[in-house]
Amino acid sequence: MLNIALPKGRLGDKVYELFSGIGYDCPEIGEDNRKLVFENAEKGVSYLLVKPSDVAIYVEHGAADIGVVGKDVILETNPDIYELLDLGFGKCRLAVAAKNSWSDNTALPLRVATKYPNVTKAYYAQLNRQIEIIKLNGSIELAPILGLSDVIVDIVETGTTLKENNLSVFSTVAPSSARLIANKSAYQFKSKIIDDICRELEKKI
């Protein structure tokens, strides 16, 4: 049995469609219910629906054998896993954004609001810029508007949210998209089915 961790929500739906398109369907999953684990014993797969930011944790600890997760999460948590495939969708970038009128005052440490403290630290360390991190869990865009921070480091997809709030992107930290990841130990014992999935998915993207 291969355990596959999918991120709950839109991305997860898309990933499931992709998997069912290569023959690993699981009819139960379409039914509207509150179950978290869906199994198709005949095909030898079971799907777990978890919070997107937790997918890498499930895979790293072996609770799931493979999973699909955004590169942004991988960069932030740096899990010890195999990153087998770039699925090419869920494309976005981690970027530094601030109020349109912002300019950097290098006399003071830069206050950065973000959900990605590790990525942020590494990015500014490499620029030798001293920062103060303000860790937020949502509505990051609010921080510069209210003066809570100077800039934010966050996911930018289309930039519409930023524009509507009079914010703009000042630099790109890293590009991101959905990645297929695998547990290192599970890969040793289930490499046949995992490689097979990889090959089939590669044809679809």
Added chain:
Amino acid sequence: MLFLPKEEQIPLELRGLYEKYGYRRFRMGKFESYDLYRENKNFLESDGIITFTDLSGKLMALKPDVTISIVKSSRGKTQPQKLYYAENVFRLDTANKEYREISQMGIEYIGGETGYSEAEVVALALETLAAISGEYMLSIGSMSFVSSFITALGFNDEQRYAVLKMLKHKNTHELYAYALECGIDEKSAALLRRLPALSGDFAEVLAQARELAVCPEMSSAVDELEALYGVLGGNADVGRMKLDFSALNDIDYYNGIVFKGYISGAPGAVLAGGRYDGLMQKFGSPLPALGFALYLGELERALAAVSEYDVDALLVYGDTDASEVFGHMKKLLGEYSSVRAERYVPEGVRARHIIDISGGVGNA
């Protein structure tokens, strides 16, 4: 010994195995001078060393690693040494930002060359894994193959680390893009791109690796792997061996073969090892060396059998005469795998059998 839980029995079995092959136990202190680790930082897998000052003001460290200490102690020796150890090391668990005490066992073969010595160490790694579980896999790679490939392609030092990290994660897609970004020509980048996927059946992958060889060092690395496979073929369970070029260790210290061992059910590698002639040279020793370490901490959870009962038999003796209880115990110890004697049935104790000689008093 017969009735010890598996996670305690295995270390004893393994010590027996290493002793049998003529390895001698190396015991070490809990502390080392901090400088030893500072100078060899890249050899350690994780940062974060617990330090303190000793009475003379010297900075000391709780040892995060055993291999470095063994290599240090063998400085100036010219004769081969076969050593094994069972020690606790202290490391930082980066995910949870806390220190962990990890129980580690391993062997070090100072002076171990290619040929029989190398095959022996790999065979012992296989036997070590087999002693733990029937479902195991040893992934073998080659540092010299990978590092000479990277050097031949012309990556600089900083880029080498980035490339190694991508290889470790089998990250083919970014590897290719990164190589192009570094100015590597498309043909070479396409070759490099095939490297992470080189994993699987030893003989098959060996043939594919030979196709990739772009310099003499790579060819000789393949020859070495082939020779190793040839020696082990008739003498070890090679079906449990895989060739995988994403099995890597630090590039400055390791050369030649590297390997990682996995047990089904444990999430990460439980065994890691390889040839570290580079570390030996750093300590001024001309001898080659190789070895491996088994992380017992990782295993405890995977091995801990969920037992339904705390004890096989519970003897309830109530007000029975003490010497009479002894008589009963002696008899029962021969019949059951474990026996616990109590005046009455304690709450929360799950016993497979209850032998009540209290005459009803014990159940009150």
